[in-house]
Amino acid sequence: MASEYASKIPSLIPLEKAGPKGYIRFVFPIELSDSYDADEVFRILKQGLEGAKERIPTLACEGVPDTEAKQAGVLKLQKYDDYDTITKKDLKAPGAFPYTFADIKAKDFPVEAFPGDLLCHRFTWPTPGERLPVADCQANFIPGGLLLTCCFFHVFGDAKSYYTWLETWAEECRRVQGETGPRNEIPEVFFTDREKHMKPSGRHEGKPEHHPEVLVLPFTPEGSPPKMISREHVGQVFRLNAEQLATLKADAAPANASESSDHTYVSTNDALSALMWRSVMAAQFPLEELEGDPTSVFNIAVDGRPRTDPPVHPRTLGNWLGWVAPQMSIRKMLSRESVADPALVVRQAVSKLSDQYVDSLSTLFESVVDVNRVVATAFIDVPGNNCVQTSWINLGVYGLDWGNTLGGKILAVRSPDVGVINGGSLVLPALPGGGIELIIGVESKCLPRLLKDPLLAKYATAVTL
Incomplete structure (x- = not known):
């Protein structure tokens, strides 16, 4: 059974309040058949991501100013329903993208093949007034494969959290494709141990x-x-x-x-x-x-x-x-x-x-x-x-x-x-x-x-x- 904490939007720990307000941008190359159906692949990704957002509320949120915080600059998580967490870009047409999937696979996926301004939905550092979704993903379809880019807002997660997010998303994508049986539930302790460090203990001066x-x-x-x-x-x-x-x-x-x-x-x-x-x-x-x-x-x-x-x-x-x-x-x-x-x-x-x-x-x-x-x-x-x-x-x-x-x-983990x-x-x-x-x-x-x-x-x- 899912943890009751899995349905709650978490408050921030001090390390998050002062965390870097930038995006970590991943490029995940995924090989597909030559005759793949981009619409069907995107449907699975989008539906799977919606399933992951149900299980990890943070993924369904954006960062907004916390007007009740004692310190200036603090953000809080707030759910949204008017932003597409994942979008798609069709780059299969001749000249739309300079390489086929086979080209970049043969070269072991050099990052110079992944122009960030084309493949990612946003830059590393947000501009003033820009919305701050926790996850901002883009499915880029090229001949022979998919370049899935994920921009994750660092304030609310790090590499270990990103892994749980992606692990849950992948499982939900398998279920959209027909996998049955009990879900691999996220252990309750992943949510509840945050409560131990919502405030400093008072043991340290922290100068x-x-x-x-x-x-x-x-x-x-x-x-x-x-x-x-x-x-x-x-x-x-x-x-x-x-x-x-x-x-x-x-x-x-x-x-x-x-x-x-x-x-x-x-x-x-x-x-x-x-x-x-x-x-x-x-x-x-x-x-x-x-x-x-x-x-x-x-x-x-x-x-x-x-x-x-x-x-x-x-x-x-x-x-x-x-x-x-x-x-x-x-x-x-x-x-x-x-x-x-x-x-x-x-x-x-x-x-x-x-x-x-x-x-x-x-x-x-x-x-x-x-x-x-x-x-x-x-x-x-x-x-x-x-x-x-x-x-x-x-x-x-x-x-x-x-x-x-x-x-x-x-097949690879890359940056732009x-x-x-x-x-x-x-x-x-x-x-x-x-x-x-x-x-x-x-x-x-x-x-x-x-x-x-x-x-x-x-x-x-x-x-x-």
């Missing part, structure tokens, strides 16, 4: 100096910085096989760093973070052109769920976004052909997190006058000296079955051509056959240098058209 990973600005910004909304940014997919991944992790070990440390290991994610950080800095700041000794701030998104007291279920719904912010001299980082130094700096930052993190950060967020004044520290100069990393490693969509009419499985956010890179879900993929984001003019980076090429292979 800005306790959280260098975020900034509380002394003013309310009028909008996103121009560099963050520029289209002069690209994402580039890189693939690491199991052998390359093992080599990277071994090379990133603290024993290979230039300075001694108490840390004896780095995680695979630390090593991947270090590779992305160094690669972005090398592409944007050739050592021979670097002026002075600037410091780079690297905001890495972390899942707050394991950093809670009392603990919450690992798949509790909502947005539990936290950050760490390792910092390093760009000159020092680039002076060695090694990932060991940045990997150690990342490990040192991550290791400081404890189960008190969410409570302390919530205390800080609840204390600000206007939640729009809270930004990740790196955001003040991206793309630039700083950069940002997120992870979709837990977005297990490769295992989801969408039913035969919808081609069964998603401009990347995830300007100045941002990410870890993609582990590949079904082993190995892992990354999307590294740089300014367009820096892409040639990124593709020629010898250290990056040692560990990863670029996926290009």
Whole structure:
């Protein structure tokens, strides 16, 4: 039986109130038969999504100003009935889209094949006055397949929540196609564990100096910085096989760093973070052109769920976004052909997190006058000296079955051509056959240098058209 909480529109936890008011944009390529019926595919997607909205009320909502909130800038969820959560675009006609599905599949789905302005219903950052639906999807039909784009508003969800949303949508699509039997009900704890962290405990001061990973600005910004909304940014997919991944992790070990440390290991994610950080800095700041000794701030998104007291279920719904912010001299980082130094700096930052993190950060967020004044520290100069990393490693969509009419499985997880956010890179879900993929984001003019980076090429292979 479905949880009674599944019918309720949730109130926001402090991490959501101050969450980033931007959209995470996914591209999911799905192969269809040459003679597919686009109208029937769209009917299944739309009806399945309506079923998912019944089971997860957040999906049926939009963000609107919470006029009763004590802080300025806070949103709340409100149901709507006058907006199409999914729309369709027919790009099958000759010249409507430059590639067939077979073309992009043969090239392993490079993001340059996915123009965001054409395929997505919206940009990453909303314009003032624009409506803020939690989900804004578009079914793009091309010869041989479907490019399903999903824009999810980050305030109300993160990668783990997106997985539950997509898992439920896929199940409802199968049922539209005739699957019977009991539904795979969403466990009640996914909804109810949010109640443990609606307010800070009072155990922590939550002062800005306790959280260098975020900034509380002394003013309310009028909008996103121009560099963050520029289209002069690209994402580039890189693939690491199991052998390359093992080599990277071994090379990133603290024993290979230039300075001694108490840390004896780095995680695979630390090593991947270090590779992305160094690669972005090398592409944007050739050592021979670097002026002075600037410091780079690297905001890495972390899942707050394991950093809670009392603990919450690992798949509790909502947005539990936290950050760490390792910092390093760009000159020092680039002076060695090694990932060991940045990997150690990342490990040192991550290791400081404890189960008190969410409570302390919530205390800080609840204390600000206007939640729009809270930004990740790196955001003040991206793309630039700083950069940002997120992870979709837990977005297990490769295992989801969408039913035969919808081609069964998603074949890749991608962002649009401009990347995830300007100045941002990410870890993609582990590949079904082993190995892992990354999307590294740089300014367009820096892409040639990124593709020629010898250290990056040692560990990863670029996926290009």
